[in-house]
Amino acid sequence: MKKQHPKKSLGQNFLTDQNIIDIIVNKGNINQNDVILEIGPGTGNLTEKILFQKPLRLYAIEKDKFLAKKLREKFNKKINLINDDVLSVDEKIFSCNSIVVFGNLPYNISTQILVKWIRLNNLNKIFKKFILMFQKEVAERIIASTNNKKYGRLSILTSWKMNVKKLLEVSPGSFYPIPKVKSTVLLLEPKNEFFKIKNPKNLEHITNVFFNQRRKMIKHPLKILFKNTDKISKKLNININDRPQNLSPLKYFELCKEYENLTF
Ligand code: SAH
Numbered sequence: 001m002k003k004q005h006p007k008k009s010l011g012q013n014f015l016t017d018q019n020i021i022d023i024i025v026n027k028g029n030i031n032q033n034d035v036i037l038e039i040g041p042g043t044g045n046l047t048e049k050i051l052f053q054k055p056l057r058l059y060a061i062e063k064d065k066f067l068a069k070k071l072r073e074k075f076n077k078k079i080n081l082i083n084d085d086v087l088s089v090d091e092k093i094f095s096c097n098s099i100v101v102f103g104n105l106p107y108n109i110s111t112q113i114l115v116k117w118i119r120l121n122n123l124n125k126i127f128k129k130f131i132l133m134f135q136k137e138v139a140e141r142i143i144a145s146t147n148n149k150k151y152g153r154l155s156i157l158t159s160w161k162m163n164v165k166k167l168l169e170v171s172p173g174s175f176y177p178i179p180k181v182k183s184t185v186l187l188l189e190p191k192n193e194f195f196k197i198k199n200p201k202n203l204e205h206i207t208n209v210f211f212n213q214r215r216k217m218i219k220h221p222l223k224i225l226f227k228n229t230d231k232i233s234k235k236l237n238i239n240i241n242d243r244p245q246n247l248s249p250l251k252y253f254e255l256c257k258e259y260e261n262l263t264f
Contacts, residue, residue, distance in 0.1 A: 014045060021049050044075065055100075062083060236255065
């Protein structure tokens with residue numbers, strides 16, 4: 001069989017540790033009515049084990065042409081393979097709800113993938129849960145809480161729309177080729193109730209402005225966003241001498257609402 005070397009540019013580190021693969025698949029509690037979406041199936045290690053659980057349907061998005069062809073040969077009609085970039089796939093093509101997503105994500109675009117999903121209006125309708133492998137350092141940023149030095153944009157955006165739980169850590173030796181970083185698997189479940197924001201890009205913008213100057217007191221970013229910073233800080237009961245990491249996600253949502261009232 002023709003082979004190709006794993007492509008660094010596509011973040012190809014294939015999970016080879018069968019034990020870890022079993023644990024990940026079991027965490028999904030797949031039942032026979034579940035529709036699954038796998039991101040970056042690669043050589044199909046995870047895919048194969050998911051299929052053992054006999055889900056109703058399995059979609060898989062793989063960008064690599066060569067691997068997509070191999071996967072088609074290997075699984076034939078058992079999977080719905082989409083040979084495309086996950087970042088450009090429109091979720092509307094999944095004509096079903098409550099999808100369970102698995103992915104040993106390509107690390108170079110893992111946060112872009114997550115943010116793309118968070119932006120979706122009907123995230124909680126389309127997706128039931130996500131079981132995703134991140135670079136450990138990124139997972140820590142996602143789950144960090146207020147006052148933690150890893151707390152920031154990603155923690156706030158994620159907690160706006162999802163409940164997050166750490167499932168397990170995976171050592172570099174569980175992959176081929178062996179990555180330079182450690183990995184962490186997270187479970188993310190879309191919230192049904194969440195703070196009303198008109199446009200998620202505004203929350204992205206606000207958290208950008210604040211955390212670009214992570215060490216500065218928040219009076220500085222506040223001045224960039226609002227004319228009357230006194231009024232805003234009083235209304236939201238925030239201390240302008242605090243640092244960005246001291247504000248809870250809720251304060252950022254409230255700031256976003258004030259910002260949207262101003263400009264839209
Ligand atoms: N899930 C497999 C492979 C993980 S490596 C396993 O655990 O063994 C990441 C996979 O994502 C690779 O197969 C890579 O080709 C694919 N990939 C990288 N960028 C992608 C993109 N933009 N869209 C879809 N798949 C991508």
